[in-house]
Amino acid sequence: RDRFVWPHILDEVARSLPEYTWLTEVVQVQEVPLKVQVSGRAGNIFAITVFMNQLQASPFFSQVTFLSSEESIENAGTVESQAVQEFQLELEYEPVPLEELETVPLFGTDTSMSEDVGTEPAPEEN
Secondary structure (H helix, E strand, O other), X not given: OHHXXXXXXXXXXXXXXXXXXXXXXXXXXXXXXXXXXXXXXXXXXXXXXXXXXXXXXXXXXXXXXEEEEEEEEEOOOOOOOEEEEEEEEEEEEOOOOHHHOOOOOOOOOOHHHHOXXXXXXXXXXX
């Protein structure tokens, strides 16, 4: 059962990531209800806020909880050193009713997409 849940969780988390934000860990911390802890780094506190808001807007999560944030120096002692915010969030997975899910075909049914663009048709043989 859980193997079908994880693609939705990871897809929603990835879609919610704003620019200059990256993840370092995604782990399950509770089975029922399913809770996931997300750890990562962001360029600033605002990016973490945007990430949380986008996660809360997802139909797959009923609770998004801020656990911690701490400033650290990425690439310390080098020319590329930069301050980043390390953060941890906790998400509670909310199963979405099947009728609310949008399904899309893996491959489109529009055959015009498969035609070569900009090529001449083969000459007819006489």
